[in-house]
Amino acid sequence: MDSNNRNDSGHTYDSGQRDHSGYRNDTGQPPQSEPQRQYYYMARLRAYVEEKGRELGRPLTASIQTFGCQMNARDSEKLAGILREAGYEQIDSEEADFVLYNTCTVRENANQKVYGRLGTLNHWKKDHPHMMIALCGCMMQEPEVVEKIRKSYRFVDILFGTHNIFKLAELMVSRIEAEDMIVDIWKDTDLVVEDLPNRRKYPFKSGINIMFGCNNFCSYCIVPYVRGRERSREPGDILNEIKRMAADGVTEVMLLGQNVNSYGKTLDTPMTFAALLREIEKIEGLKRIRFMTSHPKDLSDELIEVMGSSDKICKHLHLPLQSGSTRVLKEMNRRYTKEQYLDLVERIRAGVPDISLTTDIIVGFPGETEEDFLETMDVVRKVRYDSAFTFLYSKRTGTPAAAMPEQVPEQVAKERFDRLLKEVQEISREVTARHQGTVQKVLVEEINHQDASLVTGRLSHNTVVHLPGDSSMIGRIIEVKLTECRGFYYLGEPV
Ligand code: SAH
Numbered sequence: 485m486d487s488n489n490r491n492d493s494g495h496t497y498d499s500g501q502r503d504h505s506g507y508r509n510d511t512g513q514p515p516q517s518e519p520q521r522q523y524y525y526m527a528r529l530r531a532y533v534e535e536k537g538r539e540l541g542r543p544l545t546a547s548i549q550t551f552g553c554q555m556n557a558r559d560s561e562k563l564a565g566i567l568r569e570a571g572y573e574q575i576d577s578e579e580a581d582f583v584l585y586n587t588c589t590v591r592e593n594a595n596q597k598v599y600g601r602l603g604t605l606n607h608w609k610k611d612h613p614h615m616m617i618a619l620c621g622c623m624m625q626e627p628e629v630v631e632k633i634r635k636s637y638r639f640v641d642i643l644f645g646t647h648n649i650f651k652l653a654e655l656m657v658s659r660i661e662a663e664d665m666i667v668d669i670w671k672d673t674d675l676v677v678e679d680l681p682n683r684r685k686y687p688f689k690s691g692i693n694i695m696f697g698c699n700n701f702c703s704y705c706i707v708p709y710v711r712g713r714e715r716s717r718e719p720g721d722i723l724n725e726i727k728r729m730a731a732d733g734v735t736e737v738m739l740l741g742q743n744v745n746s747y748g749k750t751l752d753t754p755m756t757f758a759a760l761l762r763e764i765e766k767i768e769g770l771k772r773i774r775f776m777t778s779h780p781k782d783l784s785d786e787l788i789e790v791m792g793s794s795d796k797i798c799k800h801l802h803l804p805l806q807s808g809s810t811r812v813l814k815e816m817n818r819r820y821t822k823e824q825y826l827d828l829v830e831r832i833r834a835g836v837p838d839i840s841l842t843t844d845i846i847v848g849f850p851g852e853t854e855e856d857f858l859e860t861m862d863v864v865r866k867v868r869y870d871s872a873f874t875f876l877y878s879k880r881t882g883t884p885a886a887a888m889p890e891q892v893p894e895q896v897a898k899e900r901f902d903r904l905l906k907e908v909q910e911i912s913r914e915v916t917a918r919h920q921g922t923v924q925k926v927l928v929e930e931i932n933h934q935d936a937s938l939v940t941g942r943l944s945h946n947t948v949v950h951l952p953g954d955s956s957m958i959g960r961i962i963e964v965k966l967t968e969c970r971g972f973y974y975l976g977e978p979v
């Protein structure tokens with residue numbers, strides 16, 4: 485899931501709150517309440533951006549580089565909205581006046597990429613002293629990382645974490661006024677700041693947070709430590725945001741949370757995820773609803789029923805397995821058995837015929853034996869996923885699994901990984917081809933990257949389809965005959 489998160493130009497702008505006059509006050513002091521305080525700082529930052537732009541004889545540019553999951557991609561849209569409000573022109577290239585890395589730390593390799601890119605950026609900054617570099621996201625919630633950057637990457641200007649991204653403008657103003665690196669990392673928060681601007685990557689589809697954080701503490705996973713405790717947004721706030729998006733041309737939403745199936749449990753007036761979906765379904769103009777991620781332990785029959793009877797909820801469910809061995813699942817603290825998972829899959833297939841199932845699997849968890857691994861292979865063969873993200877276990881400092889004895893030797897894990905990948909891909913080819921020759925609805929998303937005479941879109945099942953077309957089709961749902969399956973994607977013809 486580390487792909488598809490690039491943030492680039494061609495965004496749609498949505499200024500969250502309509503009336504921003506609240507940031508002005510007679511004392512010249514920043515307002516204390518949010519979001520007014522941030523609009524005050526965005527205005528101050530804009531004054532700087534305009535002045536600097538006049539000095540340089542060109543507009544100031546900003547570049548956001550996003551690593552990791554959909555959560556980070558969505559956070560980057562919010563950060564882009566703030567920068568746009570402050571007058572920055574957003575560009576892809578890191579040769580910009582302001583560069584922001586929104587980092588991920590779920591596996592060690594995600595981490596390493598950032599240090600490499602920072603090294604390169606240092607050279608650029610030496611020739612452009614007014615440039616600012618900021619780091620935010622999950623890596624910054626790890627004290628060792630912050631220490632390392634403070635010591636060895638002194639040229640970085642601002643560090644902030646996952647809980648205070650709404651403060652970007654305030655932090656940038658502080659940096660402009662101070663001599664030193666600004667570090668503002670919160671351990672956790674129960675604050676959810678609504679009504680800030682954001683800038684969507686696609687005009688017609690958007691992610692939307694329905695909850696933040698995670699309370700599951702799977703023993704290998706660092707996310708609960710870097711994203712804090714689980715908190716759900718109020719249903720009214722979610723519905724209003726989606727209504728605003730729909731009025732602004734959004735036809736597909738992706739509801740985001742680390743475990744959407746436990747949505748609403750801690751609200752003052754508790755509400756189930758299925759009930760929230762029923763409400764979202766009623767929003768006019770909205771055509772497709774997706775969500776991720778579903779934890780198998782919390783997936784209810786009510787949800788299966790809502791999915792089965794809905795025209796808008798997509799025929800796709802991402803249901804992370806992690807391991808097929810009940811013994812390993814217990815060590816992972818996943819709180820379901822192999823049999824419970826398989827039984828759940830059966831119930832989903834019965835309630836939502838023709839649904840696409842995808843998953844995440846970790847290979848080489850501490851203590852995983854060949855026998856355990858074969859249990860995973862067995863589930864893969866039984867479920868027959870449309871696709872699966874496979875990961876080599878990565879030791880994350882501070883998680884219970886990092887301290888477990890019997891870490892699996894790298895060679896053994898790699899060998900299992902290759903076997904699993906081969907199996908997953910073979911099955912995926914066969915399963916994806918099941919729609920060959922049928923006519924399906926495709927939401928056209930973009931011009932094909934390789935061949936400009938083609939456009940690329942997705943089925944409700946999330947399968948990618950390439951077909952002849954042009955930019956006038958982008959954002960539209962059209963009927964397409966799926967003429968040829970090429971492994972993981974289709975070639976099609978509009979009908
Ligand atoms: N909340 C989601 C997953 C978020 S992380 C869920 O529970 O499904 C995305 C995926 O990264 C996980 O599903 C898991 O397969 C993988 N992952 C998490 N920690 C990992 C680690 N330490 N090593 C390897 N893969 C890991």
Ligand code: SF4
Nearest residue numbers: 698700701702705707
């Ligand atoms: Fe990590 Fe588990 Fe939470 Fe997913 S549910 S984010 S894997 S702790």
Ligand code: F3S
Nearest residue numbers: 552553588589590622
């Ligand atoms: Fe990575 Fe943070 Fe997402 S660690 S996977 S960006 S929640």
